[in-house]
Amino acid sequence: MSFQACGCETSWVNPSITVTCSGNQYVVFMTLVDMLIRYACKISDPCGRIIPKTQPAAQYDFIVIGAGSGGSTIAGRLAEVNEWNTLLLEAGMDEPPATQIPAVPAFTNTLIDWNFTTQQESGACLSSNGICSWPRGKVLGGSSVFNGMMYMRGTPADYQRWVDAGNTEWSYDDLLPVFKASEGNRQVGSLVDEKYHGTKGPFTIQQFNSHPKLAEDILIAANQSGWPVSNDLNGDQFVGFAIAQTNNRDGARLSLAKAFVRPHKNNDNFDVMINSTVTKILIEGDGDNKRAYGVEFVYNGTTYTVNATKEVILAAGAVQTPQILLLSGIGPKEELDAVNIEQVHNLTGVGKGIKNHVSFSIVGTINETDVVDLNDESLAQYLSKGTGPLSGTGMSQLTARIPSNYTSPDDPDIQLFFSGMSNTCAYSGLPGLPTDPEDPSALRVLSIACVNLHPKSSGQISLLSNNPLDPPKIVANYFNHSDDIKVVLAGVRIAQKLMQSKIMQEKYNFTLQQYDYGNCSSLYEFDTDDFWECAIRYDTYPENHQSASCKIAPQSNEEACVNQRLQVYGISNLRITDASVIYTPTSGNIQAIIVAIAERASQFIREDYGIDSQI
Structure with missing residues (x-):
């Protein structure tokens, strides 16, 4: 089937947005959303x-x-x-x-995902019998x-490690003009410095058109907790908390x-x-x-x-x-x-x-009712202006890059990713509807993923067979080096401190959720280091930065x-x-x-x- 509504003939491109929603209650409204997006010429870009x-x-x-x-x-x-x-x-x-x-x-586990999994891990992803999804x-x-579209280049110390290994032409100074050549940054002068960013490349970089008030308040929480806030983690202040720039153009990926x-x-x-x-x-x-x-x-x-x-x-x-x-x-x-x-x-x-970055998330609630932000009003705003909650990724555009006690101040080894207030599947176009109709008073959830940026464990890619259509053999070896789990744990403690800040308690009443994590709660006292290390091995999340x-x-x-x-x-x-x-x-x-x-x-x-x- 093809159409010419945008002035050119193009075929429908599947899969539909409905495949990201599990449950029959989403099909009618999400099918309508998908149809409207296909006919929104500036967003779907059929003629381009x-x-x-x-x-x-x-x-x-x-x-x-x-x-x-x-x-x-x-x-x-x-x-x-x-x-x-x-x-x-x-x-x-x-x-x-x-x-x-x-x-x-995300359209993971669909036709546009290879759906790779690792071989069974002995000390990670234990909630899924040691099989990690890639x-x-x-x-x-x-x-x-x-992906999450976040634009992060790494730090000078990262590329110095490359140079020290004999890659003498791959220093940060060598790479800076290369980064700038690709980039069409739309916030040079207003948010970021032209010393670090280009404006003429095809790769459009800017912050999303919309971000939640909670994201701004977590920047305040960072200051209250003693961590810096940066306008640009790709500039001279590459340590701290920031609402990141991403690869988006006019409200679209x-x-x-x-x-x-x-x-x-x-x-x-x-x-x-x-x-x-x-x-x-x-x-x-x-x-x-x-x-x-x-x-x-x-x-x-x-x-x-x-x-x-x-x-x-x-x-x-x-x-x-x-x-x-x-x-x-x-x-x-x-x-x-x-x-x-x-x-x-x-x-x-x-x-x-x-190697791959690997993380573990702590989860809590804030004192706001969890409602679906995708509705007739937000969809109309997005289609007409490219703004509103659909033009961003909720809390996922907020991040932090900070050093633990295991590294030097100019070589941060922990990244925090946030999730929450994202526009999950909607079952109706009416505004203000609860995310879970069976629990209309449920509170919004905020998750903080604690990532080890410098893993010492490494794995291997090999073949399961000589059939090119078979998947490869993936061995990740997560946490095979004992230092790796210690860094993730250090991230958990940083996230907890952040959530205990004045603004997060007095304004949002952030409340950490306690889970069993398999048998971790029966083996260890909650909130001890041993408990969290057990939980990290149980509920491991590969960050897909292979x-x-x-x-x-x-x-x-x-x-x-x-x-x-x-x-x-x-x-x-x-x-x-x-x-x-x-x-x-x-x-x-x-x-x-x-x-x-x-x-x-x-x-x-x-x-x-x-x-x-x-x-």
């Missing part, structure tokens, strides 16, 4: 979307694998060069219109289509595909194929002088082979980049032998040392995969431009550094082929 190819050419100059944050960025930059032909391959569909609304529940975007735009891919939808030199699953990178040559000459992928049940005359660029993410390398015979021989794949190139670091599975590092490092120009060791025309090359996780959400990695790769490619750099 790419028209995917259904048949590839025989060869291209560049083939980009994966259209997530890194793949969308570099593909868009390559498309700027008229004399280059580029193919972008994405395993998922185009992004559904309803994902553009910042306030809607949502990953299977959609044009990748996880930028359903700005995925990386919308920012970098859609502007080139009419380019003759740029093809995009969706629903196209890469099964193998094709390699030729001997020794350390091999080259990637093409890509094999499956589209609509047919296997295609396409050649690359210049480079293959792998941007499938921290999970699937190592998976695709291993499926291509690139990796340690013993791992490839185990699944009957012939080794094509020895690279010991593939999949080794993957990285460091194909690291940038000197070749002598056994976990290294790429050199400082992001070229795979021994295969110079194969580059990686996603979170897998991150050496150690940065302090915060990782989308900004992924974009910078892809920007640098495009700069390196331009230099290698004699094209003027855009940075």
Whole structure:
């Protein structure tokens, strides 16, 4: 089915917003919401979307694998060069219109999510029998289509660790102009400083148009508790509490595909194929002088082979980049032998040392009735002006980055994420209705996630089989290093202190909820360190900032995969431009550094082929 209400013919893009709501009572009203969003041309952008190819050419100059944050960025930059032909391959569909609304529940566990899970963990995620969920975007735009949109770059100390490991061209000073080149920051001069931010890039950055009064009051609570408040955690005051800037434009989510891919939808030199699953990178040559000459992928049940005359660029993410390398015979021989794949190139670091931020949330109530903010009035405000509660993420736009006692003041190791006052599914358009009709006097809930930013535990990505359509084997090893759980616990104590501040008690009567957390309450006294450590292992939450599975590092490092120009060791025309090359996780959400990695790769490619750099 297609429509022309916005002046162009476009097909419906599924899934509908209704898949984010569990329960028949939501179907009627949420179906109406979804329909209105699809016809809201400025939000759903039907005429700006790419028209995917259904048949590839025989060869291209560049083939980009994966259209997530890194793949969308570099593909868009390559498309700027008229004399280059580029193919972008994405395993998922185009992004559904309803994902553009910042306030809607995330589209995890739907068709646009790979729905990965870890192998059974012995000391984490015990509420789900040790199986941790790892949502990953299977959609044009990748996880930028359903993540929290927070723009956080990391700190100078993060990149100094990269430099100390031998990545001498990846300091904070090296990266600052790269960050600025991508950015179209709309609050330079009014909120943030031009020293740290750019205004001419395609990646629109600004605060949401709406944030709750509670978020502002928690900034007051931070000051009352002795912590600083910052206008810009990406500027000179990178420690403290802030209402974050995010990637949004005119009240709508700005995925990386919308920012970098859609502007080139009419380019003759740029093809995009969706629903196209890469099964193998094709390699030729001997020794350390091999080259990637093409890509094999499956589209609509047919296997295609396409050649690359210049480079293959792998941007499938921290999970699937190592998976695709291993499926291509690139990796340690013993791992490839185990699944009957012939080794094509020895690279010991593939999949080794993957890390992820991990958190635990304390939960409390405030003295306000919990009502549904999505209704006829807020929807009309959003559709007409791009403002109101639907144009933000409630309390989730508030964050803090602060040091525990285990680190130095200029190297914060804890991040706090807040959730609450988000626009959950609505069963009616009437304003002021209770979120739970069976408990109309229920109070609003505020959750605070306490994140360890510098995990010492690491895991591995490998293969379960040689079938490219099978999921990879994911071992997280959360809390294998004892220091990691201590940092999360330190975050819990910081969050508790914040909630005991004068304003949070006198104005909101924040009340911490007590849960059993399995058998933790029977084993330990509530609020002791032992109790919280038990609770953290029981109710673990992976933050979905997976990285460091194909690291940038000197070749002598056994976990290294790429050199400082992001070229795979021994295969110079194969580059990686996603979170897998991150050496150690940065302090915060990782989308900004992924974009910078892809920007640098495009700069390196331009230099290698004699094209003027855009940075």
